[in-house]
Amino acid sequence: MMLVLVTVLISAAAFAGAQKANPLSGTSWQLVKFQGPDERTFTPDDKSKYTIKFGTDGRVVVRVDCNRGNSTWRVTAKGELKFGSWSRTSAKCGPGSLHDQIVTEGAAVRNFSIKDGHLFLSGMEAGGYYELEPLPGK
Numbered sequence: 501m502m503l504v505l506v507t508v509l510i511s512a513a514a515f516a517g518a519q520k521a522n523p524l525s526g527t528s529w530q531l532v533k534f535q536g537p538d539e540r541t542f543t544p545d546d547k548s549k550y551t552i553k554f555g556t557d558g559r560v561v562v563r564v565d566c567n568r569g570n571s572t573w574r575v576t577a578k579g580e581l582k583f584g585s586w587s588r589t590s591a592k593c594g595p596g597s598l599h600d601q602i603v604t605e606g607a608a609v610r611n612f613s614i615k616d617g618h619l620f621l622s623g624m625e626a627g628g629y630y631e632l633e634p635l636p637g638k
Contacts, residue, residue, distance in 0.1 A: 522575050524554040524612065529619050529632035534601060537627035542598050550598065551635060564602050566593040581612045581621070602630075 531550035534542045544550050551563045560573040560583065569588030575581055593599040609630070610623030622629035 523614055524573075524575065524581075524619075526554065526556045527619075528553040528635040530635050531598075531602075532618065532631045532633050534598060534630050535628050536601065537624070542601060544598055545596055547633075548635075550602065552632065553635075562588075564588075565597045565599040566591045567599060567603075575612075580610055580623070583609070 529552050530547040531544050532547065533544075536542065549563060549565045553561045554573060555561070558572050558574060560571050562569045567589040569586050571586045572584035573581065588603075608624040608626075609621045611621070613620045613622075617634065619632040620629055621632070
């Protein structure tokens with residue numbers, strides 16, 4: 501019994517340590533632009549309606565216009581960004597929403613980089629990328 505408890509505690513500590521060492525852990529971002537695979541660029545009317553928050557506990561929370569979602573996340577040893585299965589709301593957002601483009605492509609993100617204080621998410625099979633900036637006050 502004690503050996504099982506020690507193993508669980510060591511595993512939890514290793515996971516928490518890996519997440520804290522990760523540059524995404526505990527960060528919050530808002531969308532600046534999305535460039536689609538066809539080179540078209542989409543910018544949100546209100547950046548605060550498109551956010552992603554990477555928890556230190558391996559959970560991620562997103563706002564995509566009028567909807568919210570959450571999943572698990574981790575960075576592999578190769579530096580790839582991996583999400584678990586998503587649960588999300590599915591309200592119909594208004595005209596001008598980037599919801600449909602983001603939901604279609606967003607779950608397929610595989611890579612990330614941080615350049616000049618901005619987060620870039622890419623690696624979707626069709627191409628394209630997201631550029632995000634830190635949430636104000638974070």
